[in-house]
Amino acid sequence: MPKKKLGPMNLYPLLPKTNCGECGPKTCMGFAVQLTERNLGIDQCPPIADPKYQVQLSRIRELLAPPVREVVIGTGPRKVRVGGELVMRRHELRYFNQTAIATLVSDDMLPDQVQAKVKETEAFRYPYIGSTLTLDAIAVRSVTGDPASFRNTVKTVREATELPLILWSFDPRVIAAGLEAAAGHRPLIYAANVENWQEMAGLARDAGCPLALFVPDDIRTIRSLAASVRAAGVEDLLLDVGCGFSESLPSTINDLTEIRTAAVNEGDSLLGYPIIGSPATLWEKRNSESDETIRWMESCLASMMVIRYVDLLMVRDASMWSILPLVVLRANLFNDPRKPVSVEPxxxxxxxxxxxxxxxxxxxxxxxxxxxxxxxxxxxxxxxxxxxxxxxxxxxxxxxxxxxxxxxxxxxxxxxxxxxxxxxxxxxxxxxxxxxxxxxxxxxxxxxxxxxxxxxxxxxxxxxxxxxxxxxxxxxx
Amino acid sequence: MQGTDQEEVLKHLLRIISGGGSLELEGVTFSAEELSISLSDLSAIRAVTGEVPVPAVTEGIELLEWQPPRRTYPGKIGEVVLGSTRGDGGSRVKSVTIGGATTPAFHLFEGSEPHPPVVAGSVFDMVPPLPGPVKSSFGDAVEDPCAWAKAWVDRYGADLIDLDLISTDPYIKDTPVKRAVNLVEDLLQTVDVPLIIGGSGNPEKDAKLLPKVAEVCAGERILLSSATMDMWEPVAKAAQQYNHVALAWSPIDINQAKELNRKLLGYLPMDQIVMDPTSAALGYGLEYSFSVMERIRLAGLMGDRDLQCPQASGTANSWGAREAWKRDDYLGPREYRGPLWEATGALAFLLAGVDLFIMVHPGAARTVEDIVGWLVDGRNLPTFPEFIGVGK
Missing domain, CATH: 3.40.50.11600 (Rossmann fold)
Incomplete structure (x- = not known):
């Protein structure tokens, strides 16, 4: 069912019509306009909290819900919000939550290597027009398959940083071990697939954590998986359909574009989740290429994915020369196009x-x-x-x-x-x-x-x- | 950096871009097949999997019916041919066709792009303030525009050459029209790919220069750069008289782009106009260019005749960003950072709908060409319903 564009007249009839001005605008109509443009939130209307408006309030929340669900990863001041997008193209309104970027550690690394990698990620800072560009999360990947080493690595990372975590394994036992070490910190579980999804959904539901779904190159199946996982009680999902260069590139760009089109233009709620992608996987099929080769490719792929709607990216390292273009591109695209381009002469x-x-x-x-x-x-x-x-x-x-x-x-x-x-x-x-x-x-x-x-x-x-x-x-x- | 070091860095960089050490630059030609093999070995990575193979069963999941989103667009981007071969009255070894899109850029599920975007290598008629990594890619050739263009074509396989006659600006060197035109004639003899010839941007001088350029290039179907709001008529008339293509330049402003096209369309048919809505550098307003390009492409597809011309990008502007050229240990080696900066800008514009890139670094140009090639190969994949099929 194609989603109709939300206008102030969809919201105004549901507002209290007190014209009290407590929200900022003088009238409820003015407030409705600000709501549709997402400059103000419904929580800024005190009168509507009255229980007699309960029905109206829940209807307003429903109408305002973005076609791409907003998912929070992590806790505390460094938590990241991903998704929550309203439009396909930034000129239609703006993009909201900038693509989060995570770097990667693995459970075969020594603790001091892990700490150094975390430190390098934290140290990635670049001043850019009045703000500082930084990286957002650490992904911990199980390569040993051993729950104990995964638990230890997650613990090491947890002690080294407040950054949100992504726990990366397809083995529910490994994920369970990681969740113990990150208890209370709302890590993202990455990932459920068509084989392990029941156990993964159980872990995510019990720990109250967001869950990524992974089904490469197959939108119909990942959509079906989303329905099953949702039915199992997990609402905060992310979608990964894989990525790659060379002959994989057309399907990468195609799938990302198609998922977001279905979510935003068609209102398809089973695809209305943030998208996660891992250009870091380019390092795996490495033959004899230099580090620089892979970094170059990884950066180009990641940049294309930022443009094509990916909400959370995993890259291997905080390598300044190759990641700086990516984070600047991200800052540019997520800049609010409604902001004036000019200053006072x-x-x-x-x-x-x-x-x-x-x-x-x-x-x-x-x-x-x-x-x-x-x-x-x-x-x-x-x-x-x-x-x-x-x-x-x-x-x-x-x-x-x-x-x-x-x-x-x-x-x-x-x-x-x-x-x-x-x-x-x-x-x-x-x-x-x-x-x-x-x-x-x-x-x-x-x-x-x-x-x-x-x-x-x-x-x-x-x-x-x-x-x-x-x-x-x-x-x- | 010494000459030999520069060569080493450049070689290494091209090795990077082409995926491994298999590529030698000088004195060796490599075939396309060899190249694509090493490239796909490098990067044919579907996804995560290392630990768990992609499963064959979908346990307990009810496979839902799904109707993929489909949309058709009433409009179509025009097709423009650049360069004219001997058979068509020119002297180019090939011509290049751009445009013709029927969907937003690389919406592969909605349709294909009939002509892949192309890259032109940029040279200048004097040595401009070039960033180090660009200079070291060409060495002494930058002293001579023809040698520079030849290096682009012979060493780096450029499909088109862009020559900007910047020294003709009265406030730079005020090179006389006659001498500038002689250089254009030399260039026509030196390289046999389609040409883009640009003035200095000085409106009075360009109004004298560009018609003369059009005249000496009669029959070659060059892209004449550029027509602007205050100097469009001489370019339009010259393109009309000598059957060239006009590049319509506007300053990140869709309304001005539209107005200028409308003026040009009074003289020229659609297939003789390419529009350049200005490419701001990554970090310095790229998003404004990106959005204007997206809007132009969409407006054209929705049927706005005045915005249906293919788009060009002066991606070389990326080097205006200090992050691209500055020596700074914290930012890492500029020999890689600079060209990646240009490539990243180009990739953004590629996905916004640009058909023709004008670039200065051969490594960045190569990246764009490879990525376009891979994206275009998607056309040969099985048709859509199968390739998203469950049994895959």
């Missing part, structure tokens, strides 16, 4: 600029460009003019004529920078080099071409600016 002042000695820089008002430049210059004494490039980066703005001499002349006037910087010298981004002559003609200012990347600004100033005479008359003008 105008003048920004950093430190205590001096009218004769402090440089004047200019950049675009594309948020990513602006914040990147900001991070590079905020400790300097300088002025930064933010031009209204309609949210385009410098190179696109120059190519698209959104940054041109006239724009620069206008901003020089509107910011009153002439009264602040007597030297009348402007440093433009290297990517706008071709505007130099036009700007000089249009403004009467001197123009210096700065570096192509704002990371080079401090070095550029040291070399080309500091100690030079910038009082009026310094230049040929």
């Amino acid at each position: 105008g003048l920004r002042t950093f430190g205590n600029p001096d009218p004769d000695r402090s440089p004047v820089l200019i950049t675009s008002n594309f948020a990513l460009t602006y914040y990147t430049v900001l991070a590079d210059i905020e400790k300097l004494d300088c002025y930064l003019m933010v031009a209204d490039t309609e949210g385009l980066s410098v190179d696109s703005a120059v190519a698209g004529r959104k940054l041109n001499a006239q724009k620069v002349a206008d901003i020089i006037l509107s910011t009153g920078i002439e009264g602040l910087a007597r030297h009348r010298t402007l440093i433009i981004p290297g990517l706008a080099a071709r505007l130099k002559g036009d700007i000089e003609d249009a403004t009467g200012w001197d123009v210096m071409v700065g570096p192509r990347d704002s990371a080079g600004i401090p070095a550029f100033l040291k070399e080309k600016w500091e100690g030079k005479d910038h009082t009026p008359g310094w230049s040929y003008r």
Whole structure:
């Protein structure tokens, strides 16, 4: 049954219609709009908690339930939420819970190796526009088949980190041992298949843990398995249909896309679960390839899987060069497309600029460009003019004529920078080099071409600016 | 890094991408079969299994009927031929067809893509500020655009070459039109693959340059790059007169892309337009490009005639990200990180619906070509109902 798109008019009749404003919006209609856009949750409406609205409340919850179930793995501040997605494509609204990424340890590793691997995963940090990109979980895999070694490895990991755990084995005895060592921490059990599912479902139900289902390349069977496991009392499921490169790649991309299409566009609740995938399995069929070979492939496969709806990924290592592109891609795709792309144009002042000695820089008002430049210059004494490039980066703005001499002349006037910087010298981004002559003609200012990347600004100033005479008359003008 | 080290890194990188040490670069040609064998050995990994074989029985599970989701789309992406062979009045050894899609990108369950996306190797008419890993892939060849293009074709098997005449910009070198056009003529003699020829992006100069380029390339069906909102008519007229294809560039803005196409469609038929909605770098706005590309593809499939042109991506923009080129021990070796950055951007755009990639690193280009090849092989798999069948 195709799922109808939820609109505020589906929700409004069920709300208390008190227009009390306690939720934020002034009216219940306004609240209904915010609910459909997922900016507010139903818990933000105090009146509806009244028992007389019980029927309405449960109907609202039903209507708001995302077509892809949200599943929580782990406990405490580091727990991760996966799934909970509403749309196939980010421009339709936004993606919500970013793909969680786990690294892998196995039970044949020595405790200090396990600890080192956990530490490496925790240490994976990359500052990125106002936040820090990190990895999210540790998968512990049984390769010995021995419950005791699995229990010990899980225990070692548990003691080393608060990150959520994934317990990886197809042997229910091994999983049971792992669950003992991770009791109370809500690990993900990976995985139930068509053979072991009854025992696995029992373990998941009794421990109150989420359970992944694994049926390679067979959507009909994994869907049927989901129905059976659900009937056995486990609701928090994840789906794994396998992944691979080479001749497996078409079915990988196809199955992932088809599952999410069925869930979101058709409202198929048996496929409406988060998807888990393990590019880490590329390491298994290794012949004589170098580590770098496999890392490269693993990263490419993982990136394609992030784009194609996978909610939880297992990679082998926290290898910076190969995993950084993946986590940045993830951050990009899960960025809220409704957020403005641009910042307010105008003048920004950093430190205590001096009218004769402090440089004047200019950049675009594309948020990513602006914040990147900001991070590079905020400790300097300088002025930064933010031009209204309609949210385009410098190179696109120059190519698209959104940054041109006239724009620069206008901003020089509107910011009153002439009264602040007597030297009348402007440093433009290297990517706008071709505007130099036009700007000089249009403004009467001197123009210096700065570096192509704002990371080079401090070095550029040291070399080309500091100690030079910038009082009026310094230049040929 | 010294020359020999650079060569070593590059060799190693191509070995990485081609899956193992079986590939030698110089003086040795390798056949496609050899390559695909080593690639599939590397990566034919279905899934987990190590411990438990895929079971033959489905114990206690009631196998439910399932109707897979199916959708048909009223529209179709146009087909564009780049390059013209001798038989068709040109001098190219082959032509390349792009576009023709009837589904969103790689929705293999809904249909196939008639023409796999392709990669063009990028060269410039002067040495631009190139990232180290790109420079070391070509060595001294970057000093000479023809040698650079030849390296792309002979060493790295490029299907198309993109030459950008950036030095013609009055604010860079102001290379005269005549000299730039001579270079284009030399390039036509040097390589025999289809060509993309771009100006500097300076609208006044491009308006003079690109018609001359179109003239000397008459009959070759080049992709003329690019028409923009404030300089489209000279490109449209030149493409019309000399039977080339126009690349319509817009700045991550679907409405502008549509408006520009509409203008061009006044001069040119659908099969002479490719659109470039701008490829922002991974980490620097990639998602805006990604979503505009997805929206364009979907709008075209839903029947919007003005958005049914195939899409091109200047994926080389990925190198604008400092994470791609910066030397930084914490971030790991840039010889691998940089090209992977470009490849990752390309894979995102591939899945958003791009038909033509313009790239600068041969390793990244190769990755995209391999992945496209594997995805396209899916067409030869058994038809859909069997391959999701239970008995598999």
